[in-house]
Amino acid sequence: xxxxxxxxxxxxxxxxxxxxxxxxxxxxxxxxxxxxxxxxxxxxxxxxxxxxxxxxxxxxxxxxxxxxxxxxxxxxxxxxxxxxxxxxxxxxxxxxxxxxxxxxxxxxxxxxxxxxxxxxxxxxxxxxxxxxxxxxxxxxxxxxxxxxxxxxxxxxxxxxxxxxxxxxxxxxxxxxxxxxxxxxxxxxxxxxxxxxxxxxxxxxxxxxxxxxxxxxxxxxxxxxxxxxxxxxxxxxxxxxxxxxxxxxxxxxxxxxxxxxxxxxxxxxxxxxxxxxxxx
Amino acid sequence: xxxxxxxxxxxxxxxxxxxxxxxxxxxxxxxxxxxxxxxxxxxxxxxxxxxxxxxxxxxxxxxxxxxxxxxxxxxxxxxxxxxxxxxxxxxxxxxxxxxxxxxxxxxxxxxxxxxxxxxxxxxxxxxxxxxxxxxxxxxxxxxxxxxxxxxxxxxxxxxxxxxxxxxxxxxxxxxxxxxxxxxxxxxxxxxxxxxxxxxxxxxxxxxxxxxxxxxxxxxxxxxxxxxxxxxxxxxxxxxxxxxxxxxxxxxxxxxxx
Numbered sequence: 048x049x050x051x052x053x054x055x056x057x058x059x060x061x062x063x064x065x066x067x068x069x070x071x072x073x074x075x076x077x078x079x080x081x082x083x084x085x086x087x088x089x090x091x092x093x094x095x096x097x098x099x100x101x102x103x104x105x106x107x108x109x110x111x112x113x114x115x116x117x118x119x120x121x122x123x124x125x126x127x128x129x130x131x132x133x134x135x136x137x138x139x140x141x142x143x144x145x146x147x148x149x150x151x152x153x154x155x156x157x158x159x160x161x162x163x164x165x166x167x168x169x170x171x172x173x174x175x176x177x178x179x180x181x182x183x184x185x186x187x188x189x190x191x192x193x194x195x196x197x198x199x200x201x202x203x204x205x206x207x208x209x210x211x212x213x214x215x216x217x218x219x220x221x222x223x224x225x226x227x228x229x230x231x232x233x234x235x236x237x238x239x240x241x242x243x244x245x246x247x248x249x250x251x252x253x254x255x256x257x258x259x260x261x262x263x264x265x266x267x268x269x270x271x272x273x274x275x276x277x278x279x280x281x282x283x284x285x286x287x288x289x290x291x292x293x294x295x296x297x298x299x300x301x302x303x304x305x306x307x308x309x310x311x312x313x314x315x316x317x318x319x320x321x322x323x324x325x326x
Numbered sequence: 327x328x329x330x331x332x333x334x335x336x337x338x339x340x341x342x343x344x345x346x347x348x349x350x351x352x353x354x355x356x357x358x359x360x361x362x363x364x365x366x367x368x369x370x371x372x373x374x375x376x377x378x379x380x381x382x383x384x385x386x387x388x389x390x391x392x393x394x395x396x397x398x399x400x401x402x403x404x405x406x407x408x409x410x411x412x413x414x415x416x417x418x419x420x421x422x423x424x425x426x427x428x429x430x431x432x433x434x435x436x437x438x439x440x441x442x443x444x445x446x447x448x449x450x451x452x453x454x455x456x457x458x459x460x461x462x463x464x465x466x467x468x469x470x471x472x473x474x475x476x477x478x479x480x481x482x483x484x485x486x487x488x489x490x491x492x493x494x495x496x497x498x499x500x501x502x503x504x505x506x507x508x509x510x511x512x513x514x515x516x517x518x519x520x521x522x523x524x525x526x527x528x529x530x531x532x533x534x535x536x537x538x539x540x541x542x543x544x545x546x547x548x549x550x551x552x553x554x555x556x557x558x559x560x561x562x563x564x565x566x567x568x569x570x571x572x573x574x575x576x577x578x579x580x581x582x583x
Binding site for chain 1: 347369371440499506510514525531535544547554557560
């Protein structure tokens with residue numbers, strides 16, 4: 048077997064290029080193979096370098112890298128980094144049997160990483176980092192302050208760009224070692240769960256602070272009349288927004304489409320405003 | 327006219343940033359609305375419109391192959407209309423159906439891209455790699471341009487007057503109702519996030535966050551710090567109790583390496 052060291056043709060400049068090209072991962076996203084062409088686009092300069100004297104092998108590599116690919120866009124970085132290390136190794140192989148085995152290994156690495164990484168990426172970025180950054184952004188933006196959106200962009204993109212850049216370079220350097228560790232059963236799930244703990248706590252805060260159900264009626268008559276919201280708040284503040292969120296979550300799980308829920312909420316609001324018990 | 331052109335150009339750029347290129351989150355309603363506001367010279371109103379839309383669409387995200395409602399397009403049109411004098415609550419309410427209608431365009435674009443994919447296969451056969459790159463980079467963005475010209479320009483150019491005309495005959499309770507639904511709809515976004523996280527045994531953490539925020543004057547950042555601690559503690563005990571001793575240490579040890 049050829050060692051990784053002998054095979055190295057990828058330099059820092061190539062990695063920077065691969066990093067920049069990752070912003071075009073989804074530029075031809077489609078239903079059939081999703082990010083496939085984007086993946087090829089990202090590593091194409093490296094493939095060209097590896098096979099600069101061998102057009103047939105280059106074509107073979109290009110076709111092979113047009114296979115289905117889809118993951119959380121930022122976490123494509125570590126997959127690409129690892130795959131590059133393997134592609135480079137493949138480039139110096141000459142024995143057909145060895146080549147085929149390595150090709151299969153690369154496909155296996157891509158397939159086995161993209162699923163779990165999509166899960167981790169979704170829980171990290173879409174369920175945790177983005178809601179938190181956005182929560183901070185919204186609270187700063189109240190009253191029309193432009194600092195809000197700016198703060199959101201800065202906070203989010205520190206994580207975004209950090210993941211894409213270091214994901215690429217570190218995983219390339221660590222080669223397959225990194226993959227094996229991360230893909231090892233349990234760790235991926237643990238990262239997802241830890242992110243979910245944080246995400247759920249933040250979600251709880253946002254339900255309390257950002258959902259409002261403005262009931263506007265009283266129960267009882269005369270001096271004994273009590274505002275309905277005062278009653279619910281004395282049980283627990285914001286219990287109505289919490290109940291609403293769980294009700295909608297239940298409906299979604301039963302398969303009611305978001306657009307239908309949306310229409311129901313709007314219809315309910317209109318009825319409430321008309322009869323005056325809401326607003 | 328000039329405003330409609332400016333807004334259309336912004337819609338094109340942000341529509342491309344939204345999925346095909348970048349994903350720096352400039353297309354999030356709060357940011358997109360602010361950009362339109364900057365261009366049209368009224369940031370305060372723009373942010374006022376964008377915040378409720380951001381909350382409503384917080385849970386709208388493309389996971390795997392799913393295509394979320396197009397909050398960006400809805401926000402851009404809403405902010406443009408609000409600038410032209412439509413009340414904020416109404417602009418917000420109008421953005422919601424726009425966002426859902428736009429999904430069909432977005433689905434159509436990704437269908438067309440399937441043909442691009444097959445063309446790329448053919449080009450690989452012909453070893454024409456330069457052309458692969460060009461096709462990959464241009465088709466989707468061009469379709470976003472077409473979409474914006476078809477949807478955003480007419481909506482902004484004709485929209486304001488048409489909408490104002492309708493508004494003059496709309497009774498007050500309708501506007502109030504839209505306003506109320508805007509306050510309630512963030513619950514839908516949060517419900518979507520909740521279902522996607524989908525780990526029932528972690529639900530207590532949601533209640534911890536909820537109760538902290540309901541009873542104490544604590545900010546989101548404060549709870550986030552507690553949340554990070556909770557996540558690390560959870561993982562520490564979770565990994566000790568987990569099956570098999572092969573996974574050594576906790577997450578922090580993994581990060582240190």
